[in-house]
Amino acid sequence: MGYSRNRISAYHYQESEVYIIESKSGFYDQKSIMEINLKDTLRNLRRAKNITQETLADYLGITPQSVGKWERGEGYPDITMLPKIAIYFDVTVDELLDVSRARIEERIQAYRDESMECVYAGDTERNIALWEKAYGEFPNDCRVMSNLMGALQMIQEWKIPQEVTDRMVSLGERILQESRDTKLREDAISALCYTYKRVGDDEKALHYANMGGSLHCTKEVLVSFAQEGEEGIAATQEYIRSMLERVAFSAGCDLLRKGDYSTEERIHVYEFCIKLLKLPVSEEDAKLYADNVARFYQMIAWQYAYGENAEKTLEALENMTKYAVIASEDGAGNYRGLLVNRLEYDSEKRARNYRGNACNLSLDDLKKKEFDFVRQEERFRKVVKELEQNALTV
Template sequence: MKLDMSKVILQKRKEKQITQQQLADFIGVSKASVSKWENGQTYPDITLLPLLASYFDITVDQLLSYSNNLSAEQIRKIYQSLANSFKDNSPEKVYKSFEEIIHRYYSCAPLILEMGQFLVNHGDLFPGDDKKDKAEKYLTEAQGLFQRVFEISNDPELLAKAKNFSAYCSLVLQKPDEVLHKLGQYVPEYYPVESLIAWAYQLKGENDKAVATTQSALFQYIAVMMSQLTNYLQLIVSQPQKFLATYQRGKQIIVAFSVKKLNPTIVINFLTSAAFGFAQTKNDEMVKQCLSEYVDLLEDVKFPLKQHGDQFFDQIDDWLAQTDLGDVLPRSDQQLKTDFVTIITQNPTFMSYQNNEEFKEIFERLERIKENLNE
């Protein structure tokens, strides 16, 4: 843990739009002293801290902001520990632990970013009765954490993630104008930097690293493509032919890359979206096909669920290890077990099918799966 006043002084001086000399004149020191403070070469005399804090309209504690140099692995462990704590602790106790972590590491930008994501992924499990009120409370709190990242970091990658996650919160909160303001009105042009990295390794004669880089890119492309198709299905429900064609193409990708084994949650989301769309158009035959395949997949899912490669993606372990959460998923296994069943059994769209004789076996199997998962 180390003091990080230099960034605070620099940031606050710029916010007030004053020069180093103007700050020096007010505090009664030389311009060189202010320069050294901002460069982290020296710290202000302790007797000057109250005057500095008052001038910047912040507390001394805020002035004495510290950064905790947590490693990526430490951050993952904190995230996973919190996610797993829902199993044996009350929502109130987990939320208190969450707040304590935020307070302790308030100047660790990577940790703050992950805690914002934690709220996005687990806010529904925190204290509160009304689902809508909870979403607004915790998503708004998450946006506050993403904004905090902008205040304490100048890392382009962290800032890009914070902006995107904040935009996602705005979308869930049904604030489309905020989303467009944050992200723009058009999809930005994409330049595949991963190809440059792979080529660079190839030029260095490190072909294994070039292969691993390309594999990690392809691994992500598949996840993104399936996510886009999952969302696209909901946009074209009113176009049955295009909907069916999209569903069929998604199924081809799933088979071609063994996505059921590679990442079953991707397929679960896709089948849910497809079944939902077919139900809206009263295509009961396709609803049954999707839900049957869904149940077949659930019966084969093995816990704990982790991101992993396979015989095709056989060189992505190092890449997975350096990602924000490593090989673990954002939701804990316990919550995923519940989500996988309730997303069907408690979805109003599928309620009417529960009394349909043709769907009886599907829902009976879901109940057995639910019992087995909770053992």
């Protein structure tokens, strides 16, 4: 798909689907465009053509003082004048503004880097604001749209506001219509499926679910099969780890959410999930699964609490605390188990949608009324104290 030489509203890069000038209102804010580096480019073009500021000003029908201000970066031409200036120097608008693909990539990478800081800190609100800003700057870049969708997906509430739903649908549909990138399309399909499910539209959720690929033809399956050497071992180990985690959450979350299961049945499933997560490694590598195991013990504690079984509730809370503390410990390195020894961990680079660490999350759980009947127990107070000692100040 080509582009008009000086047509601002349709101007884009053929290779990367990145639109530069067009925005939600039709054009970018004037100042933000000129800051791209117009002043240096304009001066160099004028000197290469061997003309004075007066000559250029006469052609444009403005004062020489205005051209001087542009070249000093003290002022900016009206945005509608850019095509006329570009035509005069026989360049495209991108050459006039010195907008290169490398510059765009650098800018988007800066957004990604800052976004990862937000994700590791569990600062969902800041991450959403960051990608909203990026979307304002690159409103037609599908990568930016995808990252904005990802940030919105991190909202903790299951029932998301209607405006968030509308935004997700709008962004997802645009990606499916405009992008040919397989990863971006898959992420959009997944996000749309989850979004419609969260608002109770099962029909549309299933529509997008059916657009997904087969379990036997995912990138992870094929790479773990095709890749050789150390990289192949690492890819296969990561596939095993991720599949066990996915099965655990399918059983402990998706399955139990869909049926009317008894307390005993739910506890049985949660204990199965814990065994599954621990299966490929020993307690030496507990960091690999500690965060998720803490969540499942918390669910077990809830089930016992519903029946006011104090002993079993406290036992589950103590196990939850044990693994929440492990998950909250600082450190980085390789796991040691045979099935995971090519995988690395870094406690500072763990994505989360809550502030603090696993101990902060567990402390929030303990505030729920279900635990009021054991709140005065010494063992409960000990659990709270240990979590508070290992929680982060947020």
